Amino acid sequence: MKTNGGQFLHFSRVLFWRTMVAVLAAPSYLPANLHDDTLAELSIPKIKTHLAYLASDQLGGRATGSMGAKLAADYIADQLSKSKVKPFGAKNSYFQNIPMHGSKPLKESRLRFSTRDETRTFELGQDYLLYDAGAPTYIAAPREMVFVGYGIVAPEYDYNDYLSVDVEGKIVVFINGEPISDEEDYFAGARNTIHANVDVKQRVALSRGAMGTILLPNPRTEKNIPWHYWQQQFAFENVSLLYARATNLNILLNPQMATALFKGSPFEYRHVVDMVNADLLQSFKMAGKLAFKGAFKEWEFSDQNVIGIIPGRDKKLKNEYVMVSAHYDHLGIGPAVNGDSIYNGFGDNAIGVSATLEIARVLATAPKPPKRSVIFLFTTGEERGLLGATYYIDHPRVPLYKTFVSLNIDGIAMFDTFNDFVGIGAEHSTLENVLKNLADSFSLTYSRVPAIFANSNAFGRSDQIVFAREGIPALALLEGLNYKHFTFEQGLLRFVEWGEKYYHTPFDDLQQPINYDAVEQHCELLVALVSKLANQVKSIDFYPNSPFLNARLQSIAEER
Structure with a gap:
């Protein structure tokens, strides 16, 4: 595993x-x-x-x-x-x-975001942080992005964020957490289930053919966590089992970059925030594309x-x-x-x-x-x-x-x-x-x-x-x-x-x-x-x- x-x-x-x-x-x-x-x-x-x-x-x-x-x-x-x-x-x-x-990512790493109108480079540490990564996570050609809500497939609750979208060869973007419920038989009510785990979301995306994932902090439950705190937590080197090295890109994005990420998409980030608050998330293809060229000490x-x-x-x-x-x-x-x-x-x-x-x-x-x-x-x-x-x-x-x-x-x-x-x-x-x-x-x-x-x-x-x-x-x-x-x-x-x-x-x-x-x-x-x-x-x-x-x-x- x-x-x-x-x-x-x-x-x-x-x-x-x-x-x-x-x-x-x-x-x-x-x-x-x-x-x-x-x-x-x-x-x-x-x-x-x-x-x-x-x-x-x-x-x-x-x-x-x-x-x-x-x-x-x-x-x-x-x-x-x-x-x-x-x-x-x-x-x-x-x-x-x-x-x-x-492995430890170096400051020379570049995450390039592009739309029909512009291209911009996100800076490691300031704009995004990397989960376990290394040379195999290189993405040369810009890849399409798809927003997949919470990034959850839970057949026991008849819930599937991937039902209406194709993510093969693409970068998926999802919100941390899971649907909030008052009913014990739907996502365990007040308690979080295994589907809220970030690594579970990442593995689901990989199993659907995605080339990478972008996690956004939950705008309802995590808006008060300052970015510098995550910078400190990600300051330690990445370690993985040798036979299970990361081959796909997994990112935590600074919420301040989310508006740019959704630019030109069917829904802007402010609309996504409204969806989260109203418990009405939906999946959709995004307008932008993403490429990544990493530099690592390994x-x-x-x-x-x-x-x-x-x-x-x-x-x-x-x-x-x-x-x-x-x-x-x-x-x-x-x-x-x-x-x-x-x-x-x-x-x-x-x-x-x-x-x-x-x-x-x-x-x-x-x-x-x-x-x-x-x-x-x-x-x-x-x-x-x-x-x-x-x-x-x-x-x-x-x-x-x-x-x-x-x-x-x-x-x-x-x-x-x-x-x-x-x-x-x-x-x-x-x-x-x-x-x-x-x-x-x-x-x-x-x-x-x-x-x-x-x-x-x-x-x-x-x-x-x-x-x-x-x-x-x-x-x-x-x-x-x-x-x-x-x-x-x-x-x-x-x-x-x-x-x-x-x-x-x-x-x-x-x-x-x-x-x-x-x-x-x-x-x-x-x-x-x-x-x-x-x-x-x-x-x-x-x-x-x-x-x-x-x-x-x-x-x-x-x-x-």
Whole structure:
């Protein structure tokens, strides 16, 4: 499966935080029926030790392919070995080597727009930004453009933006997001669906024969995001899997250039804005043409996933696998902010990796192994487009249809202990029932994603989506907003402030305040969940209306 680089992740993740701004001796939390001699005691000091190394300046932000990332991978492998978690990578090692391609567009790149009356050149950085790209994206002869609304094909909702237009060999232009609905059975009501993902839109366009795509920020929901913010987010190099290098052009256009782009077309951009606001988008052939001549610095390198396994003890169930994943990469060295250019990634995701290492130790040192086998997958390249997870799916260590469930750990509670938790992605399957039972055993409440976050598309912003697309029930378990020592409004404000001040900045480092009672509570919950999935749950089934059900059925039928 091909991804189109990490910028679409920056786009959706940062939009999430911006949207939220507009809205505006530690106790043990393991339940009594699980808090016995079957599991070792979870150690916060060990988690702190992992964090002190993984989030240190010494690792330089753990960018994909960097020396800091290699040091992090070596450390993770060493800790798995010390915990008696068996290697499950290539050649009896902990490593799965991944060939990758890196590129960075140079200022000499030229995007040329022409109509019958004029020709103009858009400037890289100022007028547009490039998703994953390289030399193969060269478009010499000007190509026609077609506006395709949201760029969505969703037969389950009887919706097709491509129905009345031919995009073969052309450049498609679409709006970010998807139709807004109050009906749960039409684009999931208030919640975003997978069709809102930028990479999904790009792949749909490619499958229809388009030579490239231009994404326009949504004029209704994203008009307050300044362009300089996207310039900063796209400042990092593009990385792709070597065998999945971009061959088509994918652009994010500065909204200030949109008026020029639609000049002479049946509808001007101001009319498109009216269509978006009225929920009456329609597709049409545009008047202009586009050509692109890029200049790039390109290189090839190898990076690694780190994989360990606790083999199951049950004769039958040991051939079913519970996947626990956490990405260890971050952004590396980037634009300096207040003199600091190291993007340490403490919360994203050194703390998730540290927690996963401790969960692995607790389970591996239990007197009895779990009934099902448990795979611990530490992925690279998540920040660059879910690359490590995608490579694993393309080169799985076990058949995908035998993967019972995937639990992705991307972030751990840091603000306060909590009274409820959410399962991102659980709404697609009977995992919801597992989580409700888990909540009862902890005297907590299982909650759906709060309505205020409905359009954040949290499920599509990390590795869990990669596994779900292949038909594997997947989730990420996060704390809710009903904190023990804050009101809902105070918790929401702190959550949003973290996103604005720390997320994907050099300040997500070891200096920020952390509530380790919250860390422990979250980790105890995760230990119990993994144990329950590996020992007690008989089956997990996608709901009939899940977009991932067909992939599951196909995987089982093909024994893939």
